[in-house]
Each structure stands twice: as structure tokens, then as C-alpha cells.
Amino acid sequence: METIDLFVIGGGINGAGVARDAAGRGLSVVLAEKDDLAEGTSSRSGKLVHGGLRYLEYYEFRLVREALIEREVLMNAAPHIIWPMRFVLPHSPQDRPAWLVRLGLFLYDHLGGRKKLPGTRTLNLRRDPEGAAILDQFPKGFEYSDCWVDDARLVVLNALGAAEKGALVLTRSPVVSAVREGGAWTVTTRDSRSGQERVFRARCVVNCAGPWVSDVIGRVAGSKSSRNVRLVKGSHIIVPKWWAGQNAYLVQNHDKRVIFINPYEGDLALIGTTDIAYEGRAEEVTADESEIDYLIAAVNRYFKEKLRRSDVLHSFSGVRPLFDDGKGNPSAVTRDYVFDLDETDGAPLLNIFGGKITTYRELAERGLHRLKRIFPQMGPDWTARAPLPGGEIPGADYESFVNASRDAFPWMPRALVQHYARRYGARMKDLVGGAASPDGLGRHFGGLFYEAEALYLIEKEWAQTPEDILWRRTKHYLHLSPAERQAFADWLAARPAAA
Template identity: 75%
Template sequence: MTEAKTVDLFVIGGGINGAGIARDAAGRGLSVILCEKGDLAEGTSSRSGKLVHGGLRYLEYYEFRLVREALIEREVLLNSASHIIWPMRFVLPHSPDDRPAWLVRLGLFLYDHLGGRKRLPGTRSLDLHRDPEGAPILDKYTKGFEYSDCWVDDARLVVLNALDARERGATVLTRTACVSARREDGGWRVETRNERTGDITSFRAKVLVNAGGPWVNDIVGRVAGSNSSRNVRLVKGSHIIVPKFWEGNQAYLVQNHDKRVIFINPYEGDKALIGTTDIPYEGRPEEVRAEEKEIDYLLAAVNRYFKEKLRRSDVLHSFSGVRPLFDDGKGNPSAVTRDYVFDLDETGGAPMLNIYGGKITTFRKLSEHAIQKIAGFFPNMKGDWTRGATLPGGEIPNADYVQFAERMRSDYPWMPRALVNHYGRLYGARVNRIVKGVTSLDGLGRHFGGQLYEAEVRYLVANEWAETAEDVLVRRTKQNLHLTETERAAFADWFGAHVTRAA
């Protein structure tokens, strides 16, 4: 067993909350280690609806504080990473069979004003028979509303937080499970196992942060041998991906008979992302899958509103994630709070902070609050700093991605427009780190299909913890949706034969 350095903070979990907390802490001058048993964002944080939003439907459950915080964070995040987060307009066809129009209008009024909206346009009413946004909607729906929220590449948001944490001094260990954490001499002795080599390493830390998401209680009990009065409630959310079936960049939000709302969002250019379901889940989080009845449910919700009817054969891909919600005792999964709760256990003078709940939109604020919660143990650490900071690649003047993309086209005249957009959206102001010195497509190396070239793959392996073909295709680039089955297999073969993990 190798004895490693002592650190201020040891963070378990490489999802959005763990990565955000590691980043915040490192930026305050704390020494930090983050460990993740798989790949970054491999669990819940890459299986979301890809939205930075206030949560319009949460108003119905009187979650005004949460919605306000999320709406404020929406613009903070938009300014910090406009390459992976961008505005999107949502069309909500009104169904008189469900919520009354006055209630929807009131909710949208609150949504426009609760968070001090500055950059995003406000709500407007639509005549679905006259306005072009109503063209794909069935004629029986005559009235609609349009409002603003934001899109996000969720997995890249996690990676960029981890990248910023590392650049500020944190150590990020992927494919490294925390197998034991025990209080010792007023601190923690933590043992990790490298999932590639089996090597066990021992660390010492002053404070332990448990950001295990769906595994939070497993870490409390099995790993740390502790207890918590809090419980996590696992709720499964499934999505489907189909070919895009309408014109325009707008997304749609439809109300279903059971009062749930379903998002129908443009995705990856020529596709649509549809979700989500809300189902109690009791299985192993790593084994979650979208069931056929969930897929049927989503198809039926869409077909209730749109002229073009989707069939099971239209589903190109499905995925499911387990949301680790704080168990507030509500019976209806849709009513369970999306807010977050901290459980700080200071037994033996060795603090352990357990994170329950949370959502992607509020990760930065959750991280800030988490560090504030343990600030008393680090009297000399620096103050809050992330609100005005950019994420790696987000150093774009005035957070104006459109203007930035135009400049990219001038800087790289040899690069096709689709590739400019691919690199710009994923890497923002850091595109040059991939294409520096390249003057033609041939200079990018082997082309694997879609927009995937060898230069990008090698960059991801060397800089962003990509260790498998799946890491690259699914979480770092989404190119699995653009390569054929044959191309994906060929890439996996090449990756296994030619790429080695960076030291």
C-alpha cells in the first residue's frame, strides 16, 4: 500500500456536485482530492434532460426559493460557459383539458420575474394557427406560450469543472473507488482502489465530502461506517432520442394527462431529445435502463400534440438516469423536492459532509454553500469566487458565442462549418489547443466518421481523463449519435490498439 499526501478536503463522487465542490474548494486555496469510481459524469450527471432551467413546474409545488435560485443561476452559468450553455425558446401548447390558461400564464409571469432575468427574452403568447411555431401542432390546440430557458451539455459541464479544479491544484482520480474511510486522530484515513490496476492507496484528509449521488447512503454506511438521519429517494428518469420532426430551433413543452410535463428539445442538429419520466427506483443505480412502458409513455405524450406521429421504430436511442432526491416524505415522485440538503457529521472532530439532492442548474450554488458549511474548519481559506468566474473555454468576450463562432470561421478557413461548430461548442476559447499548427483536415489525423478526428481524441485522452472509446463517443463528444455502427466498432478497435492512457 502506498502512503500518499495529506489534504484538506477529500471529495467522493465525480458527478456535477463533486466536481463543482472540488473546483470551488481548490479555488479558495484548499488542497483537494476528488475520486470517482468510474468516468466523470458516468452516472446521473450525463443522463439528464440537458437543461439549465428554473423548473417551471416546481412553482406548482410552491418551491419558490428553489426556482428563484435556479433562475438566478441560469444566467450566472450562461455567462460562465456560453459555449456549452445557450438560450433556447420553449413553446408550450395549451391544453384546456389540463392546467387552466390563467394558471399557466401566472406561472410564466412568476418565472419571468422571480430571478431578475436580464439576458433572456420574456414570455409571449402564441396563436398556434398563425405563428410558425404552431405549424407541427395538431389543429385542435389553438393557444400557446413561448418562454426562455437554457440548454447545457451536461457531461461536459462536469468535465470542465473537474478540469478547472485540476488547474487550480486539485488532484482528480477517475476509475478510482473509495473503498474505506475511517476517522483517525481528528481526521480521515481514506483508502482508494485503482479500478485499472487494483492498487490500494491511503490518504489523510481533514474533511470528507460525500457527493456520491445515488450512492450517498452506501458511502455513509458501507464505506465510512457511519450513519445519517437523512435518506435519499431514487427516482428514475428516462429519455428517448428520435429524428427531429419540426422546423426551427425552438423546443416544446407539453402537458400530459397525469400532470407531468414532457420536454421535446432539438438535439445534436438533426435529432430530438424527449423526456422525462418520473418513476420510483429500487434497483442498483448502475443497472438503470429505460423500460418499454416508459418509451411508450413518452411517444404517447408527443403524439397527443403533434401532427407527425412517432412510432417505436423512430427511437434511435434511449437512456435512463437515477435522480438522488432528498426524501422529504412526498408520495408522488414528481412532487419530491429537487432542492438540496446538507448533513454535516462532526463525530470525533472529523467532519463528513453528505450531499442529498440537487440539480444541475444549482450545482454552483450548492458547491458554494457546501464550502461555506465547512468554512469553520479552514479559517484561512479564501472567500466565495465562482459567481463571476468562467469555466475552461468560456473565456469568450461578452459571453457572445455567435460572434465567437464567426471569428473561428475566419481563423480556420480550412475547417468545414459543421466542424467549427463541433469544436466551438465543446471547447470554446480553447479550440486552438486541439488544432494548433493544423492547416488542413489532413492535419487532424484519422477521420472516424461524423466530426470525430484523431487530433481531438488524443487531446481528450491527454487532457480530459478519456480512457475508453465510450468516454470519447458518449460523454466527451456525443459522436456516438453520428457514427454508424460499423464506424463505432472501427473506432473502438483503433482506440484499443493505438491509444494509451496519459500519465
């Protein structure tokens, strides 16, 4: 039996963030995830670090302010996977008056002490180039700033940061039991591939299981909580990009929901999301045809070029584990987070309900504050000023870093430099190793995908399956043919198990 301070259940963004923060404070930490890192909600988001403009309508001023502050912190910590994006909001007078939208954008610009990002401006969509794709019946619009994030990589980088601070990260290792014994926890995990069980003696357990948080409380830990999560399904579609420029769009639908239309992977667009109460198994969530139709209709209300069902290349859906605040409308349910600390029999269990990607770092920090009395020896706050792995870029200046990388690897095509820089930042040199030509990167699977990257992800980032590599840690899936994807799967399956 291994004795540790903190056992974290759940390898999504909150669990990975808590593990990294705790390990950096000097605590001994184990993080256990039942599937792959970010396999659930944390890889199925709208891929934005944002304050939540629409939350202002529900008077969530504190949440918006904290998220806007975190937006700047995360931009500095991971400039390779988080970058600014300008959003064009065509104004529809049938939905919200222009003065109300402008007031909301003014608050959005000033609530969080914005430093890096440009502020809001008013657009004439009949004259300004950002309006070229918009129907003439929407002559007025606004443009504001938020940030893009590679959500699954954000999770992996936090897990990597935790491991580099001494944490043990176990993937595909569900917790099969957690028992309070003698003022501590006896936690058993089982590797879902090998069947091997490991037993840990932990001073405290943190439940970051997201949609499964209540299942861990009751079935796994045999505990109780008066709080609960409300599961809300959000679906997205991926289509070919049809407008010029790198700006995104935010459109208001007839039901007052807002839909994001974002550039994605160069020549694609990511459109979402829906908000639907969900009662099924979180593992089985998929985008319904009605949701796809809803998203297409929202886009076609504003754009000259009409989307068709045949334009949808891919769809995905995630279950948001929102704290159940009793609101009837899924869109009105708070995106804030709540802690529930159960110290029964001197064995603390910290349950985390809710949260959003943008505020994960602050959530982890505040969660550790709740445990300060339990671990008086732990170190001070540190993550607000520390780069994530790969984010060790001077001045957080990504463009200068890319130019320097092109100089360092003059043999590498520009597109490949950009790909490695975006995924791995300052760690790209570890991936490239001693290669002096594309041939040095090993087998070419298609697109920008070489064997060296696959090996790096397997050896350094806990990747095991084609989906781990092609979908979560990279987006090569979108750029490879079915035959190329199958060839990679065959290559991976043929590797020795111990390799």
C-alpha cells in the same frame, strides 16, 4: 500517505463543482470517482439549465428563484455549452387553465431577475409558425425561455477547472475505505484498472456520491445519517427531429406531468422525462418499454405527425438522487438539496443529498460555507464571476467567437468549427494545435470526428474508453455508423497503455 485538506467522493456535477470551488479557495483537494466523470446521473439528464417551471405548482418559489438566478450565472460562465432556447407550450384546457399557466409564466419571468433572455409571449398556434406541427385542437400556446446545457461536458469542465487550481482528479478509483483516525480521515482508493491503491490523510470528506450517498455513509465511512435520498428514475428517448425551427416544446400530459421535446444534435430530438420510483441498483437502470410508450403517447397527443416505436433511435435512463422529503408522488419530491455535517471525533463528513444541475455551483458554494469554521484559511467566494474552461470568450458572445474562429481557421469546414466551438470554446485552439488542414487533425473516424480530438480528450480530460469519448465528452456516437464506432474502438484498444 498524502496529506490534504478536502477529499471529495463522487465525480458527478456536485462533486466536480465542490472540488473546483474548494481548490480555487486555496484548499488542497482530491476528487475520486468510481467510474468515469459524469457516468451516472449527471450525463443522463434532460440537458437543461432551467428554473423548473413546474416546481411553482408545488410552491417551491425559493428554489425556482435561485435556479433562475443561477441560469444567468452559468450562461456567462460557459456560453459554449450553455445557450438560450425558446420553449413552446401548447395549452391544453383539460389539464391546467390558461390563466394559471400564464400566471406561472409571469412569475417565472420575474422571480429571478431575468436580464439576458426574452420573456414570455402568447402564441396563436394556428397562425404562428411555431404551431405548424401542432394539432389544430390546440389553438393557443405560450413561448418562454430557458437554456440548454451539455450536461456531461459541464461536469468535465468543472473537474478540469478543479485540476487547474491544483486538485488531483482520480477517475475509475472507488473509495474502498474511509476511517476516522486522530481527528482526520484515512481514505483509501483503488484504481479499478491497475489495482493500485493510494492512501490519503484528509482533514474533511465531502460525500457527493449522488445515488450512492447512503452507501458511502454506511458501508464506506461507517457513519450514520438521519437523512436519506429517494431514487427516482427518469428516462429519455432520441428520435429524428420532425418539426421546423430551433424551438423546443413543453407539453402537459394527462397525468399533469410535463414532457420536454428538444432539438438535439442538429437533426434529432430528445424527449423526456419520466418520474418513477426506483429501488434497483443505480448502475443497472434502463428505460422500460412502458416508459418509451408513455413518452411517445405524450408527444402524439399534441403533434400532427405521429411517432412510432420504430422511430426511437436510442433511449437512456438516469437515477435522480432526490432528498427524501416524505412526499408520495415522485414528481412532487423536492429538487432542493440538503447538507448533513457529521463532525464525529473531530473528523468532519459533509453529506450532500439531492440537488439539480442548475444549482450545482450554488450548492458547492454553500457547502464550502458550512466548512468555513473547519478551514478558516480558505479564500472567499469566487465562482460566480469566473468562466469555466473554454468559457473565456469576450463578453460571453458565442456567435462573435464562432465568427472569429472561422477567420482563425479558414481551412476548417463550418460544421467542424461549430463542433469544436460548442465542445471546447476558447480551448479549441489547444485541440487544433498547429494543424493547417483537415489532414493535420490525424485519422478521420467519420462524421466530424478526427484523431486530434480523441487525443485531446485522452490527454486533457481523463477519457479512457470509447464510451467516455463518443457518448459523454462528445456525441459522435449519434453520427457514426456501427462500423465507424468499432473502428474507433479498435484504434483506441491498439494504443500503447502508456501513451
